[in-house]
Amino acid sequence: MRIEVDGRPPTADDLQTVLPAYGHFTAMQVRSGRTRGLALHLARLDAATRELFGDGLDGDLVRTRIRHALKDGPADASVRVHVYWPDGSDAATLLVTVRPPAPPAHGPQSLMSVSHLRPGAHIKHLGGFGQTYYGRLARREGFDDALLTGPGGVVTEGGITNIGFFDGTSVIWPDAPHLAGITMQLLEPRLPDIGIASRHAPVHLKDVAGYAAVLVTNSHGVARVGRIDDIVLPTGDDVVAAVRELYESVPWDAI
Known part of the structure; x- marks a missing residue:
């Protein structure tokens, strides 16, 4: 893994800046x-x-920092950009990490429901103890990840994914506190191109068996969900394959 802070290897002072883990990425x-x-x-x-x-963050600066971290490295990688703002500073600090590329999403995924709502769910913030705790717990119980839910069993999002429920005509994204993932944002306006509508509505655990297909999305791609708790879900392979193909058709942007 390669780590840079504001375009250079991190110093001890830089680590003091990032240790409080207040920021986003x-x-x-x-x-x-x-x-x-x-x-x-x-x-x-x-x-x-x-x-x-x-205060805002200049997109050209972000691109410059990413390009610098990728310089002389592998052509393919998993990249994270972390943003901090040290007390007393007049500018943000950017930490960029470069790791080996993640494998494509695969399925079927199994999810264990847990009662947990992320604070400030619309922000991809640091310090996600709850997600990590419940994700590890789910894996110990034989699942791939956790499914976060709120009062009354309302579904919000996966531990590190968005989740969509296909009702035969539309992909329904839970209308509950969640992070709008980039993959979900790329799919939503494009789904009508393959004859599938996209909408947001409440989804409850007690109803998940009634959907024709369930899928999860994140930067790794699109994967089918085969089980939630002890509920075995319909395969929906054709629908998930079509959504995955749609995502894979999205063009790549030069950084």
């Missing part, structure tokens, strides 16, 4: 210096920086 898959949904990543970083720190 975005995660992307990079292939040959390109990523999908670059404008959405930059908009996410700018909006969260304004909300958390009261």
Whole structure:
């Protein structure tokens, strides 16, 4: 793994800045210096920086920092951009990590429902103890990840994914506190191109068996959900395959 802080190897002072873990980030898959949904990543970083720190973040600076971290490295990588704002500073600090590329999403996934709502769910913020705790717990119980739910069994999102429920005509994204993932944002306006509507509505655990297909999305791609708790779900292979193909047709943007 390669780590840079403001374009250089981190110093001890830099580590003091990032240790409090108050900040936000975005995660992307990079292939040959390109990523999908670059404008959405930059908009996410700018909006969260304004909300958390009261000022915006220059997208060109972000791109410069990513390109520098990728320089002389592998053409394909998993990249994260973390944003901090040290007390007394007049500018944000950017930490960029470069890791080996993530494998494509695969399925079917199994999810264990847990009662947990992320604070500030619309922000991809740091310090996600709850997600990590419940994700590890789910894996110990034989599941792939956790499914976060709120009062009354309302479904919100996966531990590190968005989740969509296909009712035969539409993909329904839970209308509950969640992070609008980049993959979900790329799919929503494109789903009608393959004859599938997209909408947001409440989804409850007690109803999940009634959907024709369930899928999860994140930067790794699109995967089918085969089981939630002890409920075995319909395969919906054709629908999930069509959505996956649609996502894979999204063009890559030069960083």
